Amino acid sequence: MTVSAAALEVRDVYAGYGASDIIASVTLQAAQGRITTIAGPNGAGKSTLMKTLVGLLRPRLGQILIGGRDITPLSPPQRALAGLGYVPQERNVFKNLTIGENLRIGFEFIRRKSPEKEFNAARDRVLDLFPDLTARLGELAGTLSGGQRQMLAMGCALIPGPTTLLLDEPSAGLSPRYVTTMLDAVAAVNRAGVTVIMIEQNLIEAMRVSHDVVLLVAGGIRGKWGADVFLSDPEVRSLFLGGAKAKSENSGQERRSDDASAA
């Protein structure tokens, strides 16, 4: 296969939450029509990078382009209108709204001019992908189990028909059966023509569906691999297997910061 055009391009981006940068000098390209996985230890800045891509964080320096168009100045709603779909790692559904309302909200602000008929068709496609949600449309999203919540979040991002989909750990916290279901859904969405960029920790499962992998460590890009060779690279192996101790320390830190932000 020849090198395809970049659906999403990040040029020398620096971003963080206050004085210091969490990610620095990040440059990467996600190829059109492919699944690019961002791998890296906990606390590496993967979620921070993705928040910068959707506009929730403003980069201190650098540019973000989709389909060659510079979207750096655009707000999150404008980026959504430009075809960017996003599933956050946590807090990814409106818990006090019903499942049906969540889906409608996913559609109606991005496809403002579309008639009700198109919403119904789009919703039916999502429910075909995630049939578990069908019987519960009238219930509050906050009552869903972790796996079902993840499916709803994915459905909400898919329903307006994005051209590029950003997924922050779509299989995190899911039982093995759901991990497979979720990643199969990602692959199906991609086969339908959507470019996917996802952060994943279930690397073995993720490699089954991914095409490309970039590795992010301590806020910087460490390289790019084909999904078929990524896990056999010695550097990668030492990071994820040999570096297990460092990783668990980091994950403790991550949990504390999550609690603080939820409070």
Next chain:
Amino acid sequence: MMQALLNGLVSGLLIALPAIALSLTYGILNFANFSIGAMITTGAYLAYIANTSFGAPIVLAAPIAAIVLALIAIAIQRGVYRQIRNADHVTLLVASMGVAFVLENVLRFFYGADVRTLDVPVARPLIWHGLRLNHEQLQIAVASLSAMAAIAFLLKRTRLGRAMRAISDDPDLAEVRGIERARTVDWTWAISGVLTALAGVMIALDGIVDPLIGMNYLVSVFAAAVIGGLGNPFGAVVGALIIGLVEETSALAVSTTYRQGISFVVLVLVLLMRPQGLFGAVRIRR
């Protein structure tokens, strides 16, 4: 006693409108709008001006007051609150106290502290099995119930209502889903202006217009919204009915000058039993 219950119900319906307004702005902006009392007063004066200076009958003066106060509320949002939107909620609360101070003093400057009344025809009260319902109370009940039905429809069935609830639930996720926050916030203030203006007009109808009429309701309105679980507009209605009923029935036993104190006691009692308000737990925050 039955009369007191009836009066309490009507009074609760009146308090419900600004309590809903308080809950909506709290849910979306995450700060308690202390200027709600001054907004009520401003609404009453706007209707008074339309009514006496321009000769508009009250059915016309009320919507004029509502629209003008909605525009004023949007102007205050853009001129004050948006400028300091990244400040913590205490700063915003203090800013709304400043807004209240300015609004009240502008009214005082132009109209003094004189007591004024609306120019409305006097109508005979309805009497039914010894229960008295005067014309103003009937207007309050009808206007308030219609406004509540409109708000319920708006929140549950319209795109704007879903945008408001989505932002109240999770502002970041709302933005990512394509919701323009600034525009939704403007609309929320406009709705808040309409609801408080209507309350101001109804208070004026039932009594007088002076620079403190809104302030006199401040504790009741806050108590109603907090009892209902701040940020939950449907809870605010229940809270308002409770406050209205308690205030009117307590008037049978103690002087009406303690009315606000009674509201405060009810508020404290409810919060002691349920710190999140009666309907606070329905909302899932985790």
